[in-house]
Amino acid sequence: MTTQFRNKPRIPCPHCGETAGIRKSQGLTPVYREAVIECRNPECGWRGKISIEITHTITPSDMPNPTVALPLVPRLRELAMAQATTG
Ligand SMILES: [Zn+2]
Structure with a gap:
């Protein structure tokens, strides 16, 4: 522990x-x-x-700051792309 x-x-x-x-x-x-x-x-x-x-976004903001561009953590980016192609 x-x-x-x-x-x-x-x-x-x-x-x-x-x-x-x-x-x-x-x-x-x-x-x-x-x-x-x-x-x-x-x-x-x-x-x-x-x-x-x-360094990264895990859960995107509901009130995003347009001057802030943070990449999603790699695993979530794959998930978002998978959702985009199926949805
Ligand atoms: Zn010390």
């Missing part, structure tokens, strides 16, 4: 493995965001930057 992803996803410090906390995040585009993270271990003290990129 894994307990790692019980609650919110957590990012471990790459140096000591302690949970790193997100200090501030900034959205640069609708699908790309950067954040500063800080290790919670006072004996470590590491700080760094992370980037989060949205």
Whole structure:
């Protein structure tokens, strides 16, 4: 049984493995965001930057943003094409 992803996803410090906390995040585009993270271990003290990129759509939005073009995950694209040819 894994307990790692019980609650919110957590990012471990790459140096000591302690949970790193997100200090501030900034959205640069609708699908790309950067954040500063800080290790919670006072004996470590590491700080760094992370980037989060949205790469695929699993369920399409009912109110899509016309400037956002995200590919469907490959398996769903096959399903959508199969539905398009049979429907
Ligand atoms: Zn650390």
